[in-house]
Amino acid sequence: MTTYDVVTPVPVRKLIDGLAGKRAGYRRVHDQLGRDPCAPELRAYRLSGPLEPIVCGVHLDRGFRLAFTMQPADESEEPARVVILYVGEREPRHRDRDIWTVLHDLFGVENPPSDHDRPPCCEGNLPEIDQEQLDAFVEDLQRMVTGRGRSRRRGT
Amino acid sequence: MNTERTAERILALRRTARRGGEIRAELEPVIDGLRRDLDETMSKTEAAKVIGVSVPTLDKWIEQRIIPVERATSGRPRVPRDTALDLAERVSDLRDRGRERNLIVAVVHQLQRDDATYQREFRKLYGPGLRALAKQQLVSAAPTADFGPDD
Numbered sequence: 001m002t003t004y005d006v007v008t009p010v011p012v013r014k015l016i017d018g019l020a021g022k023r024a025g026y027r028r029v030h031d032q033l034g035r036d037p038c039a040p041e042l043r044a045y046r047l048s049g050p051l052e053p054i055v056c057g058v059h060l061d062r063g064f065r066l067a068f069t070m071q072p073a074d075e076s077e078e079p080a081r082v083v084i085l086y087v088g089e090r091e092p093r094h095r096d097r098d099i100w101t102v103l104h105d106l107f108g109v110e111n112p113p114s115d116h117d118r119p120p121c122c123e124g125n126l127p128e129i130d131q132e133q134l135d136a137f138v139e140d141l142q143r144m145v146t147g148r149g150r151s152r153r154r155g156t
Numbered sequence: 157m158n159t160e161r162t163a164e165r166i167l168a169l170r171r172t173a174r175r176g177g178e179i180r181a182e183l184e185p186v187i188d189g190l191r192r193d194l195d196e197t198m199s200k201t202e203a204a205k206v207i208g209v210s211v212p213t214l215d216k217w218i219e220q221r222i223i224p225v226e227r228a229t230s231g232r233p234r235v236p237r238d239t240a241l242d243l244a245e246r247v248s249d250l251r252d253r254g255r256e257r258n259l260i261v262a263v264v265h266q267l268q269r270d271d272a273t274y275q276r277e278f279r280k281l282y283g284p285g286l287r288a289l290a291k292q293q294l295v296s297a298a299p300t301a302d303f304g305p306d307d
Binding site for chain 1: 293294295296297298299302303304305306307
């Protein structure tokens, strides 16, 4: 039974569609996120550095990673939701394609040199993003995919 | 009674009252008096002028249930005075800080952060509208039929 809405910004939806046929195990991870993003079998981990309060990561198969955050249920009967912020390959040697580099650029923060593998995701508190942060993220994501100018936050 | 002009005075006095202390104590009854000079609701055109947005923008917020409206006996929508004044104050603050995009989302989040009473009231009033706005940006992440079992 699905207990979380699993949603994503439109540009990331296109990246997800690109995983079809790549045997990256996205379907399994998506379904588990919908059931319980804190389930131990998902082996989700917190990112290190400035995005630690907001973002968790999951290893997909074949070198792919998935970044997600959460928004709690509200009093308007909307269920809690998992927001997939990005999917992509971990490619430290190709900064422009590396998922963690791209994600940190979108949030306008520095990607720490250490890797992101601190389990577990839900220890202590849940990763959470407020609506304003999410709006700004989606705005910058849209700007990145359309090539219309630089992020407002980049370099800050 | 010029609604827009009275609202401008109220907003100017509220900004001054935010300095706190004696000024606030002195101004509060004046602000309250001016507020009561206004009708409890205002037309969409008046509300749009008070808040500082276009009527089509206000229409969009009403349609998305971000702004609650009451109906006049004629059936025309009327915006509650206090809602318009509160939103106007926050919109003005955000514009002063250079924020234009996603203004309403920012306004409501600012209100939620600042005031616990607003947090409860606005979640009740505006929660569905905010989620509706957010939903426009977010889509289902479910795998499509092109995904195989190992994909």
